[in-house]
Amino acid sequence: xxxxxxxxxxxxxxxxxxxxxxxxxxxxxxxxxxxxxxxxxxxxxxxxxxxxxxxxxxxxxxxxxxxxxxxxxxxxxxxxxxxxxxxxxxxxxxxxxxxxxxxxxxxxxxxxxxxxxxxxxxxxxxxxxxxxxxxxxxxxxxxxxxxxxxxxxxxxxxxxxxxxxxxxxxxxxxxxxxxxxxxxxxxxxxxxxxxxxxxxxxxxxxxxxxxxxxxxxxxxxxxxxxxxxxxxxxxxxxxxxxxxxxxxxxxxxxxxxxxxxxxxxxxxxxxxxxxxxxxxxxxxxxxxxxxxxxxxxxxxxxxxxxxxxxxxxxxxxxxxxxxxxxxxxxxxxx
Numbered sequence: 476x477x478x479x480x481x482x483x484x485x486x487x488x489x490x491x492x493x494x495x496x497x498x499x500x501x502x503x504x505x506x507x508x509x510x511x512x513x514x515x516x517x518x519x520x521x522x523x524x525x526x527x528x529x530x531x532x533x534x535x536x537x538x539x540x541x542x543x544x545x546x547x548x549x550x551x552x553x554x555x556x557x558x559x560x561x562x563x564x565x566x567x568x569x570x571x572x573x574x575x576x577x578x579x580x581x582x583x584x585x586x587x588x589x590x591x592x593x594x595x596x597x598x599x600x601x602x603x604x605x606x607x608x609x610x611x612x613x614x615x616x617x618x619x620x621x622x623x624x625x626x627x628x629x630x631x632x633x634x635x636x637x638x639x640x641x642x643x644x645x646x647x648x649x650x651x652x653x654x655x656x657x658x659x660x661x662x663x664x665x666x667x668x669x670x671x672x673x674x675x676x677x678x679x680x681x682x683x684x685x686x687x688x689x690x691x692x693x694x695x696x697x698x699x700x701x702x703x704x705x706x707x708x709x710x711x712x713x714x715x716x717x718x719x720x721x722x723x724x725x726x727x728x729x730x731x732x733x734x735x736x737x738x739x740x741x742x743x744x745x746x747x748x749x750x751x752x753x754x755x756x757x758x759x760x761x762x763x764x765x766x767x768x769x770x771x772x773x774x775x776x777x778x779x780x781x782x783x784x785x786x787x788x789x790x791x792x793x794x795x796x797x798x799x800x801x802x803x804x805x806x807x808x809x
Contacts, residue, residue, distance in 0.1 A: 504527075504781060504788050504790075504795050505559075505560055505563070505565070505566060505568055505795065506566060506567035506568070506790065506791075506792060506793035506794055506795045507519035507522060507523065507556075507567060507568055507569070507570045507790075507792055507793065508567050508568065508569045508570065508792065508793050509570075509792035509793065512590055513574070513589075513590065514590060514591060514592040514593075515570055515574055515792075516592075516595075516774055516775040516791075516792055517592060517594060517595040517598050517775045518570055518573065518574055518577065518587075518593075518595075518598055519570055519775070519777075519790070519792050520595050520768045520769075520775040520776060520777040520790065521595050521598045521599040521602060521768065521777075522553070522556060522570060522573065523777045523779060523790040524599070524766040524767075524768060524777055524779060525553075525599075525602070526556070526557060526560055527765075527766060527779035527780075527781065527788075528717065528765075528766065529782075530629060530716060530717070531625065531629060531717065532557060534625040534628075534629065535553070535554060535606075535625060536554070536557070538610065538623065538625070541609040541610055542608070542609050542610070542612045543609070544580075544609075546575070546576065546579065547575075547579035547580050548576060548609065549573065549576045549577060549580060549602060549605040549606070549609065550605070550606055550609035550610075551576075552572040552573035552575075552576040553573055553602065553606070555572055555573075556568065556570060556572070556573055566793075566795075567792075567793035574587075574589065575589070577598070577601075577602075580605065581601070586601075587601075592773065595768050595770065595775045596656060596721050596768075599656070599719070599768070600655050600656055603626045603630055603655050604616055604626065604655070606625065606626050607619060607624050607626040607627065610623055610624050610625070610626075611623070611624050616653070617652060617653045618653075619631075626655070627653070628716075629715070629716045629717050630655050630715060630716075630717045630719065631653050631654070631655060631713070631715060632653065632654040632655075632657060632711060632713065632715050632718065633651070633653055633711070633712045633713040634651070634652055634653070634654060634709055634710060634711055634712065634749070635649040635650055635651040635652070635709075635710050635712065636649070636650050636652070636707050636708065636709045636710070637649045637650070637707070637708050637710070638695045638697070638698055638705050638707055638708070639705065639708060640697040640698065640699065640701060640703050640705050641703075641705070642697070642701055642703045643697060643699055643701040643703070645697055645698040645699035645701065646698060647695075647698040649710075655719065656719045656720070656721040657685075657689070657718070657719065657720050657721065657748070658689070658720075658721040658722075658723050659685050659688050659689045659720060659721070659722055659723065660688060660689075660691070660723050660725075661722050661723065661724050661725070661729065661731050661735050662725055662731065663687075663688035663689070663691040663692070664684060664685065664688040664722070664735065664738055665731050665734045665735060665738065666688070666691065667684050667687045667688050667691065668684065668734065668737075668738045671684075680740070680747065681738075681739070681740025681742065681743055681744075681747070682740075682743050682744045682745065682746070682747025682748040683747040683748075684738065684740075685720065685743075685747075685748055686747060686748055686749060686750070689709075690706050690707060690709075693706060693707050694706060695707055708750040708751070709749050709750055710749060710750055710751045710752070710753060711745060711748075711749040711751070711752045711753065711754070711757060712753050712754060713754055713757065714745075714754040714756040714757035714760060715757075718743065718745070718748075718762055720743075722735065724770075727770075727773070740764075741763060741764045742761060742762065742763060742764070743761075743762040743763075743764070744760070744761060745757045745758070745760050745762070746758050764780075765779065765780040766778065766779045766780065767779075776789065776790060776791040776792075777789075777790040778790070778798070781797075784797065786798070786799055787799060
């Protein structure tokens, strides 16, 4: 599976137009250790993306208190890594404390256990969910409105889905829900690109491709049972500052890798991603690709846009390399 992170940058385009006070990362670049048998690349990749996003890192640092769980406290372990990133002189740091905290937290579910490879997407989501529980332990994940909860204030997409029949006009009751990651099938995405091969696709149509792919084949019966099969409509009601797209692959050895890379757009408009957007600020938001987690040959790595140098950086556990422009990412064998 490949995970593509889209982050909003107020103040213009990426690259040379860096402005002081930008919400993108000025973080130093250090690697994370992954000793033989640890299989921690999935965790290291998720941590690197979170660290390089300044708006998340700064918000986490400013939180005064949290509900601590001692050795199994994911909040403390993540802040510990961030502190080492900032102050350590080592070029590569251990992520053992966070790995141990994850294993202890999810031992009853047998997930993220020591020595076993796990899914970077699920790791990313669960870190965010645990941060929510450490900040507001009594609030439900799908209905959190706390101003101090950076998980929901920064990442959450508040949505509702509804079926509306164009034939008879019947509609289902709106079903509200919250997403931290918006999943899209790579097969469906590539099919949408193929179906539109005669059209001249622009970067601002990438959201429309994702919307078409995410609803492809998702047909429901008409609410009044008039016999029609209709597509679901998903409506975004808030303006998330960080939007995460998860690409779902049919297999570990998909032959669609090059097609998916070619279909990626560096910009994302929320009005294209969903059937409708109700928040006025979200309607005008122009999001830019600044981070990716990639999976190949049973191994995870990450890319992040480093604002201070205006270059993309490649993170493969302890290895950190500048790769230059976005165009060069597709040239790397990852």
